[in-house]
Amino acid sequence: MDRYPPIADHGLVGDLQTAALISSRGVVDWFAAPRFDAPSVFAALLDHERGGYFRLAPEGGPHTGKQLYYPDTAVVVTRFMAPDGVGEVLDWMTPIRSGGPAARHTLVRVVRSVRGTVRFGLECRPRFDYGRAAHELELGPTGHRAVFRAPGVTAHLQAGFPLTRDGRDAVGGVTLHAGEVAGAVLTLCGSDDPEPPPPTIEGITDQLWDAVDFWQRWVRGSRYHGRWVDMVNRAAITLKLLTYEPSGAPVAAPTMGLPEQLGGERNWDYRYTWVRDGSLSVRALLDLGFVDEATAFTHWLGDRLREREDAGGEPLRIMYRVDGQPLDGEQVLGHLEGYRGSRPVRLGNAAEDQLQLDIYGEALYALSENHEAGARAGYRGWKTLSRTLDRLADSWDRPDEGIWETRGGRKDFTYSRVMCWAAFDRGLELAARLSRPADTARWTGARDAVLEQVAERAWSEELQAYVQSYGNDVLDASLLLMPRVGFLAPRDPGWLSTLDAMDRTLVSDSLVYRYDPAASPDGLRGAEGTFSLCTFLYVDAAARAGRLRQARYTFEKMLTYANHVGLFAEEIGPSGEQLGNFPQAFTHLALIMAARTLDEALDRERA
Numbered sequence: 001m002d003r004y005p006p007i008a009d010h011g012l013v014g015d016l017q018t019a020a021l022i023s024s025r026g027v028v029d030w031f032a033a034p035r036f037d038a039p040s041v042f043a044a045l046l047d048h049e050r051g052g053y054f055r056l057a058p059e060g061g062p063h064t065g066k067q068l069y070y071p072d073t074a075v076v077v078t079r080f081m082a083p084d085g086v087g088e089v090l091d092w093m094t095p096i097r098s099g100g101p102a103a104r105h106t107l108v109r110v111v112r113s114v115r116g117t118v119r120f121g122l123e124c125r126p127r128f129d130y131g132r133a134a135h136e137l138e139l140g141p142t143g144h145r146a147v148f149r150a151p152g153v154t155a156h157l158q159a160g161f162p163l164t165r166d167g168r169d170a171v172g173g174v175t176l177h178a179g180e181v182a183g184a185v186l187t188l189c190g191s192d193d194p195e196p197p198p199p200t201i202e203g204i205t206d207q208l209w210d211a212v213d214f215w216q217r218w219v220r221g222s223r224y225h226g227r228w229v230d231m232v233n234r235a236a237i238t239l240k241l242l243t244y245e246p247s248g249a250p251v252a253a254p255t256m257g258l259p260e261q262l263g264g265e266r267n268w269d270y271r272y273t274w275v276r277d278g279s280l281s282v283r284a285l286l287d288l289g290f291v292d293e294a295t296a297f298t299h300w301l302g303d304r305l306r307e308r309e310d311a312g313g314e315p316l317r318i319m320y321r322v323d324g325q326p327l328d329g330e331q332v333l334g335h336l337e338g339y340r341g342s343r344p345v346r347l348g349n350a351a352e353d354q355l356q357l358d359i360y361g362e363a364l365y366a367l368s369e370n371h372e373a374g375a376r377a378g379y380r381g382w383k384t385l386s387r388t389l390d391r392l393a394d395s396w397d398r399p400d401e402g403i404w405e406t407r408g409g410r411k412d413f414t415y416s417r418v419m420c421w422a423a424f425d426r427g428l429e430l431a432a433r434l435s436r437p438a439d440t441a442r443w444t445g446a447r448d449a450v451l452e453q454v455a456e457r458a459w460s461e462e463l464q465a466y467v468q469s470y471g472n473d474v475l476d477a478s479l480l481l482m483p484r485v486g487f488l489a490p491r492d493p494g495w496l497s498t499l500d501a502m503d504r505t506l507v508s509d510s511l512v513y514r515y516d517p518a519a520s521p522d523g524l525r526g527a528e529g530t531f532s533l534c535t536f537l538y539v540d541a542a543a544r545a546g547r548l549r550q551a552r553y554t555f556e557k558m559l560t561y562a563n564h565v566g567l568f569a570e571e572i573g574p575s576g577e578q579l580g581n582f583p584q585a586f587t588h589l590a591l592i593m594a595a596r597t598l599d600e601a602l603d604r605e606r607a
Contacts, residue, residue, distance in 0.1 A: 085116025
């Protein structure tokens with residue numbers, strides 16, 4: 001058996017503060033605690049030997065695994081079929097609704113025999129701190145408890161069947177006949193926290209239905225009832241799972257180091273909150289009717305602006321840890337071999353110090369639609385936002401590293417200018433709607449200057465298209481957002497010509513590349529797959545342009561690249577495999593955007 005399952009061969013579970021990946025083999029091969037950006041406990045996806053994993057699956061002869069979500073929840077069901085019986089593993093984490101950071105995080109794993117007799121085997125092999133921290137194992141007197149102790153963290157494994165020692169790890173097994181059930185509960189907590197109470201089947205059952213009720217009630221809050229509703233709901237649940245509830249900050253993905261090219265160096269740590277990704281995530285949720293998530297992020301973002309209001313430098317960093325603190329730089333975990341040998345495995349993200357001027361546009365694009373948060377921000381919140389736009393009015397005309405965080409030097413990126421335009425445009429809209437004081441003449445002048453500059457300097461006569469940066473002839477799929485934010489009309493002749501140029505250059509069998517790294521070097525070796533965010537943005541733009549047949553066919557084809565439970569990574573590789581960190585918020589928020597736009601356009605056509 002391949003030591004590394006496909007990236008897409010996983011379901012995601014989480015408790016709104018952290019998350020775990022469960023493969024269709026019944027293996028937890030990624031889990032970090034106590035929060036998304038904490039050190040890993042299981043990281044076999046990054047090194048099968050050193051990373052650690054938690055397996056609970058049938059033993060013995062060959063079997064076939066199938067995986068699904070319990071409908072409209074984050075409960076993963078992995079089914080195993082063999083000649084002698086059919087067994088299931090249910091995995092979930094109970095959503096934490098306490099409001100603050102929790103001391104304990106619990107992964108519940110329940111096995112049962114549906115038909116016949118099934119022998120399940122358990123292996124719990126944690127490797128704390130990305131495999132860098134040693135641990136001690138203590139087995140309980142009854143043999144049903146194993147305690148793993150590492151510096152600063154303890155993992156309690158409690159099982160409904162005997163556990164034995166295998167070096168510093170715990171193993172066990174249980175034979176179940178039709179209708180019989182057993183459980184294994186893993187609780188992560190601090191070194192000094194008390195031992196969790198012994199689980200019971202009745203208590204676990206109550207926890208299961210509590211988790212099911214939580215997710216199904218939450219999904220019912222969506223006001224979207226159009227086409228592809230199951231995929232839209234799954235995308236929304238995924239965005240919710242990727243949001244750190246105590247602060248309201250969404251992470252870009254729950255994983256780190258998964259490659260954009262097998263064997264390549266484009267392996268990033270995405271377990272942080274990008275202002276851009278977070279803003280667009282909550283905007284997608286807001287468009288579905290989820291106001292609370294957008295309001296929480298608005299408060300989080302306001303806190304970040306106030307922190308730097310009187311400081312020099314930029315009003316915002318491009319990314320933060322989930323609690324709003326800055327990152328600690330970037331380092332390479334050289335002891336990990338990487339997913340299928342993809343090195344280096346990076347911890348942290350050196351892009352944190354980059355200049356990316358587009359973030360103000362995405363933030364205002366999200367905030368402008370959240371009327372409730374805008375009204376509740378009050379005068380003080382408005383003044384902070386107003387001063388931010390005043391500063392941007394004096395500083396928008398600068399080269400930056402751009403949305404794709406290139407490491408090849410700053411340029412005058414067109415997308416960054418477009419989103420500065422969006423920031424001023426939405427700021428003016430908010431000032432008028434909320435009747436707030438603002439230097440509207442200054443913002444209007446800046447907005448118009450941006451538009452005129454882009455129209456004059458970002459247009460390529462040779463390509464008959466808007467290009468990635470001033471002075472080059474490279475196309476960039478980020479510009480697919482131009483009509484969505486209102487910079488250009490969806491059927492503007494120049495925009496339609498740009499869309500045609502992208503068709504010829506960036507689109508491959510309906511999948512869309514971000515740009516051509518060979519034509520616009522980004523400072524990194526190797527290539528990458530098509531970018532799933534961009535494919536969904538292409539659907540959105542094509543639908544707005546009235547190209548509904550093309551948009552619908554592209555959307556339907558893109559859905560075939562989802563994994564077996566409806567999740568997407570960052571990219572699609574040359575053989576249709578998913579690449580990059582998984583699952584990625586960017587892809588799922590864009591799916592929601594595209595589905596809503598296309599559904600509304602198809603309804604208008606039918607009417």
